Amino acid sequence: MRELLTMWRDTRMVMLVAVVAAVYAALLIPFKLFTILPGLTSIRPANVLPVFFGIAFGPAAAWGSAIGNLIGDVFGGTFGPGSIGGFVGNFFFGLVGYKLWGNLGPLSSGEEPDFRNQRLRQLIEYVAVAVAAAAACAAIIAWVVDALELVPFSVLGPIILTNNAVSAVVLGPPLFYLAYPRVKEMGLLYPDVLRTEDLPSRANSAGALAMLVVPLVWIGIAVLVLGGAPGSTAQIGLGAVGFLVTAVAAYVAGENFSAIVREA
Numbered sequence: 542m543r544e545l546l547t548m549w550r551d552t553r554m555v556m557l558v559a560v561v562a563a564v565y566a567a568l569l570i571p572f573k574l575f576t577i578l579p580g581l582t583s584i585r586p587a588n589v590l591p592v593f594f595g596i597a598f599g600p601a602a603a604w605g606s607a608i609g610n611l612i613g614d615v616f617g618g619t620f621g622p623g624s625i626g627g628f629v630g631n632f633f634f635g636l637v638g639y640k641l642w643g644n645l646g647p648l649s650s651g652e653e654p655d656f657r658n659q660r661l662r663q664l665i666e667y668v669a670v671a672v673a674a675a676a677a678c679a680a681i682i683a684w685v686v687d688a689l690e691l692v693p694f695s696v697l698g699p700i701i702l703t704n705n706a707v708s709a710v711v712l713g714p715p716l717f718y719l720a721y722p723r724v725k726e727m728g729l730l731y732p733d734v735l736r737t738e739d740l741p742s743r744a745n746s747a748g749a750l751a752m753l754v755v756p757l758v759w760i761g762i763a764v765l766v767l768g769g770a771p772g773s774t775a776q777i778g779l780g781a782v783g784f785l786v787t788a789v790a791a792y793v794a795g796e797n798f799s800a801i802v803r804e805a
């Protein structure tokens with residue numbers, strides 16, 4: 542995942558980080574008024590953006606989503622210890638998209654996400670990517686907040702997962718249909734911006750599928766099996782394992798979206 546570091550030497554990628562952060566924060570802040578858990582989460586239609594930006598802008602979206610969420614917390618009045626989890630969780634929210642699109646084996650359409658060809662297969666792939674991104678974000682945030690003994694994982698995890706997934710799944714396809722071709726025309730897709738040597742040299746569907754499955758299993762065990770009050774050793778231990786496996790899977794997965802773009 543060296544592209545997450547080497548991208549900072551490219552001016553256009555840095556600009557994309559700023560754009561993602563600004564747009565994400567601008568859409569998050571107004572909806573802070575529609576609170577689900579005070580000080581922790583609210584209704585967030587902006588949650589479609591990390592998935593869209595993640596597929597289009599790659600590593601820039603991971604950093605931009607993390608920074609944008611932090612800005613939203615600061616200016617939206619929800620900044621606190623849980624913002625640590627928000628930063629890391631939203632980093633993965635933006636990371637998952639470009640790691641998974643075109644890299645999910647039989648679930649992949651082999652197409653760019655413009656929803657013009659093989660629409661059903663693209664929709665299936667998109668839902669898988671969106672749910673995976675939502676789950677990774679939810680699991681990480683709920684784990685950190687639980688470890689800080691603020692809110693139990695079993696309460697916060699399902700709320701964030703549902704909030705993230707519904708926004709991304711419902712709003713994503715029309716957003717891609719309308720915006721993706723324009724982003725491509727402007728030459729802003731990350732495969733067109735990053736140097737070839739900065740892109741992962743291979744794609745691994747097993748790693749990508751692990752990124753899809755592990756966060757969902759993590760949430761399932763944490764909610765249905767462990768439950769309990771926040772701060773339990775079992776929840777903290779499960780979270781440490783889940784986070785480590787997800788991070789390793791992200792490294793192993795590489796990415797295949799750049800190959801799809803080149804072949805288009």
